Amino acid sequence: MTDATLSGGHGRSSLTTTDANTKRRNAAEKRFRAYGLTAIVIGLFFLVVLFVSIIRSGLPAFTHTVVEMEFTLTQAQYDEAEDQLFKTKAYSNLFIAQLQAQLEERGMEVEFDEAAIERLLGKVGGNLREYYSANQNRLGEPVQFSLSASSRVDGYFNGRVTREALQDSRFLMASDLDLVDALRNAGIIRSEFNWNFITGADSGVDNPGGAGIGASVIGSFFMMLVVLVLSLPIGVAASIYLEEFAPQNRFTDLIEVNISNLAAVPSIVFGILGLAVFIQFMHLPQSAPLVGGLVLTLMTLPTIIISTRASLKSVPPSIRDAALGVGASKMQAVFHHVLPLAMPGILTGTIIGLAQALGETAPLLLIGMVGFVARGYPDGFVAGFTEPNSAMPAQIYTWAARADASFYEKAWGGIIILLVFLLTMNIIAIILRRRFERRW
Amino acid sequence: MSFMKMTASTLAIAAVSATAAAARDNVQVAGSSTVLPYASIVAELFGENTDFPTPVVESGGSSAGLKRFCEGVGENTIDVANASRAIREKEIQACADNGVTDIIEVRIGYDGIVFASQQSGPEFTAFEPTDIFNAIGATVLKDGELVENTHETWSEFNSELPDAEIAMFIPGTKHGTREVFEEKVLLVGCEETGAMQAMLDSGMSEDEAEDSCLDVRQDGKSVDIDGDYTETLARIDANTNGIGVFGLAFYENNTDKLKVATMSGVAPSTETIASGEYPVSRPLFFYVKKAHIGVIPGLKEYAQFFVADEIAGPGGPLSNYGLVADPELAETQAKVESEETMGSGS
Numbered sequence: 001m002t003d004a005t006l007s008g009g010h011g012r013s014s015l016t017t018t019d020a021n022t023k024r025r026n027a028a029e030k031r032f033r034a035y036g037l038t039a040i041v042i043g044l045f046f047l048v049v050l051f052v053s054i055i056r057s058g059l060p061a062f063t064h065t066v067v068e069m070e071f072t073l074t075q076a077q078y079d080e081a082e083d084q085l086f087k088t089k090a091y092s093n094l095f096i097a098q099l100q101a102q103l104e105e106r107g108m109e110v111e112f113d114e115a116a117i118e119r120l121l122g123k124v125g126g127n128l129r130e131y132y133s134a135n136q137n138r139l140g141e142p143v144q145f146s147l148s149a150s151s152r153v154d155g156y157f158n159g160r161v162t163r164e165a166l167q168d169s170r171f172l173m174a175s176d177l178d179l180v181d182a183l184r185n186a187g188i189i190r191s192e193f194n195w196n197f198i199t200g201a202d203s204g205v206d207n208p209g210g211a212g213i214g215a216s217v218i219g220s221f222f223m224m225l226v227v228l229v230l231s232l233p234i235g236v237a238a239s240i241y242l243e244e245f246a247p248q249n250r251f252t253d254l255i256e257v258n259i260s261n262l263a264a265v266p267s268i269v270f271g272i273l274g275l276a277v278f279i280q281f282m283h284l285p286q287s288a289p290l291v292g293g294l295v296l297t298l299m300t301l302p303t304i305i306i307s308t309r310a311s312l313k314s315v316p317p318s319i320r321d322a323a324l325g326v327g328a329s330k331m332q333a334v335f336h337h338v339l340p341l342a343m344p345g346i347l348t349g350t351i352i353g354l355a356q357a358l359g360e361t362a363p364l365l366l367i368g369m370v371g372f373v374a375r376g377y378p379d380g381f382v383a384g385f386t387e388p389n390s391a392m393p394a395q396i397y398t399w400a401a402r403a404d405a406s407f408y409e410k411a412w413g414g415i416i417i418l419l420v421f422l423l424t425m426n427i428i429a430i431i432l433r434r435r436f437e438r439r440w
Numbered sequence: 441m442s443f444m445k446m447t448a449s450t451l452a453i454a455a456v457s458a459t460a461a462a463a464r465d466n467v468q469v470a471g472s473s474t475v476l477p478y479a480s481i482v483a484e485l486f487g488e489n490t491d492f493p494t495p496v497v498e499s500g501g502s503s504a505g506l507k508r509f510c511e512g513v514g515e516n517t518i519d520v521a522n523a524s525r526a527i528r529e530k531e532i533q534a535c536a537d538n539g540v541t542d543i544i545e546v547r548i549g550y551d552g553i554v555f556a557s558q559q560s561g562p563e564f565t566a567f568e569p570t571d572i573f574n575a576i577g578a579t580v581l582k583d584g585e586l587v588e589n590t591h592e593t594w595s596e597f598n599s600e601l602p603d604a605e606i607a608m609f610i611p612g613t614k615h616g617t618r619e620v621f622e623e624k625v626l627l628v629g630c631e632e633t634g635a636m637q638a639m640l641d642s643g644m645s646e647d648e649a650e651d652s653c654l655d656v657r658q659d660g661k662s663v664d665i666d667g668d669y670t671e672t673l674a675r676i677d678a679n680t681n682g683i684g685v686f687g688l689a690f691y692e693n694n695t696d697k698l699k700v701a702t703m704s705g706v707a708p709s710t711e712t713i714a715s716g717e718y719p720v721s722r723p724l725f726f727y728v729k730k731a732h733i734g735v736i737p738g739l740k741e742y743a744q745f746f747v748a749d750e751i752a753g754p755g756g757p758l759s760n761y762g763l764v765a766d767p768e769l770a771e772t773q774a775k776v777e778s779e780e781t782m783g784s785g786s
């Protein structure tokens with residue numbers, strides 16, 4: 001019988017020689033491995049392309065060209081400038097006049113005039129006025145300033161603006177580049193790390209040199225604080241109740257389905273909701289991180305509930321049974337035994353939810369956080385929630401839409417900073433999971 | 441129980457902030473993405489030059505801005521709406537229905553609309569309104585007959601234009617720019633080619649003919665751009681034959697990538713627009729809610745600062761960025777000074 005079936009099926013088989021069928025199966029396995037490897041290589045390739053292009057486009061945002069000069073402002077000049085409507089213009093005119101005088105004294109070999117110097121400088125008036133308003137005692141004595149040059153000079157330094165492609169415009173003339181070269185040799189213009197980009201606030205469209213992402217980092221921080229403080233307790237409480245206490249019936253099924261659906265709702269919908277409920281109905285302030293945080297809380301809640309329930313579920317029932325068996329109440333069993341064991345999973349889910357919320361722009365569009373929001377740092381903790389501020393992704397979006405190509409660089413630079421934040425959060429999530437995870 | 445404490449403190453914070461928020465201390469602006477750059481320049485300077493906080497300026501388009509402006513009076517509504525066209529009768533009515541009756545109209549200057557293509561692309565250097573209409577109108581006049589537009593290349597209807605495929609990127613209907621483009625280019629082209637007359641002869645009423653003149657072909661040769669000019673620029677970058685509609689200021693910031701075409705023989709510049717020679721230009725406005733003056737700190741000062749000679753006048757930062765200064769700026773200043781609303785006065 002056995003002989004018959006064997007010979008009837010495949011003929012004689014041997015363990016030492018491979019027959020056609022085994023060869024086919026081995027080949028199939030090899031092919032499958034090759035497919036998998038290809039998929040990983042393609043994925044890695046795109047990742048590398050993405051990172052290289054982000055870093056290459058974004059790095060110029062972290063350096064800027066500055067004009068370094070000793071500047072003296074007399075009390076009379078200060079009073080005169082403060083008397084005008086357009087004070088910062090008066091300051092920058094004084095600066096230009098002194099720079100021109102100093103250059104003439106040095107005897108530069110290239111021709112230049114006041115207009116050329118004005119084209120080379122960024123918007124320096126704001127910085128000067130800010131400095132002298134705070135340090136009135138420095139009036140009348142020489143102060144060493146290094147103020148940002150115009151965005152075109154920046155572009156010339158990092159290769160975005162070239163002599164060949166340059167067309168004379170009122171922003172920069174080809175002849176100005178000779179002056180730039182001469183100033184660079186004289187050490188008056190140089191390139192340095194742009195701290196203002198990391199610490200500053202947004203600036204007007206004609207002033208890319210003054211733009212920084214710092215204020216919107218603070219905005220994002222306050223939003224995340226609201227999200228964390230609201231969505232973690234609410235999410236965990238909801239999932240503990242649903243997982244451990246709620247009866248299994250149609251009503252809880254309905255809630256479950258709705259939570260899963262909510263997790264898939266496009267984020268812009270939460271923005272519309274936020275506008276209608278928080279701003280128009282509850283009269284909370286527009287453009288405030290508080291409202292942004294509330295909107296993002298709604299968005300993050302389902303993510304946290306789903307991951308919390310998954311990690312509660314993964315705690316073995318024997319733990320609960322043992323706790324109940326030695327006389328713990330249901331609540332004691334949950335809070336003393338199940339919750340601590342589920343904590344790493346809950347924290348990971350929360351951090352991933354927060355990271356998702358951090359990168360979200362669409363809901364902020366409708367509550368006034370996208371646009372020109374340049375209030376700078378909030379004064380005080382409560383003000384951080386209520387004063388208008390932007391958020392990192394919103395700031396990047398705003399910059400990407402501006403005409404000056406220099407803002408485009410800033411947008412990429414902003415993306416690098418946002419990615420650093422996201423990576424840090426994900427690393428924290430991984431460390432927490434590694435540290436506290438228990439396997440059964 | 442730390443959760444409980446956290447929740448309680450959050451609610452406390454929320455309550456405190458809600459009360460603190462009762463007095464908004466900054467001017468809130470929204471509206472046209474064409475006016476946004478100018479408004480952001482003014483907002484930054486306003487914050488630097490006065491003791492008031494920097495106003496918040498949002499974008500979103502003229503219509504969207506005016507809609508929010510007309511939502512009512514109160515701190516949770518915006519104070520100023522930017523618009524790249526004048527407010528419509530319908531919108532004034534909507535405003536009035538919500539209690540926004542006293543509106544101050546402020547004209548800040550003029551903006552030119554230019555037609556630009558890739559620096560290294562085909563020689564698109566001179567257009568007439570008729571060329572644009574022949575390229576993208578839905579129904580055009582061909583050999584004396586009204587036919588559906590099947591033009592594939594520019595040279596098909598004007599041998600002086602390059603033999604390049606038609607690909608136009610025009611502002612979407614939510615932009616105020618679209619209206620100017622329709623009125624000053626499409627409609628003019630429609631009349632000049634004789635298509636308008638042919639439509640009237642075929643029995644259409646004046647309104648129907650006008651509407652049909654403004655119809656744009658839907659076969660992909662003309663693309664509506666609903667985003668900003670940067671989106672148009674990206675499309676032009678990707679398409680050698682592409683021609684985009686831009687604001688003058690945007691073009692001037694990107695002369696290394698774009699070359700501009702003349703319209704009816706006139707090259708766009710602040711001078712030709714100010715003199716009225718360049719045909720495709722429009723006034724830019726912002727609208728102020730009078731009821732908010734005195735309630736929102738710095739609102740009137742913001743409006744005054746915006747139209748001051750040093751800012752919006754010739755040689756100021758706005759005209760340096762590409763705004764064409766309004767020759768009648770002094771009248772606007774007087775209007776803001778006396779808080780003259782629409783419909784009152786002259």
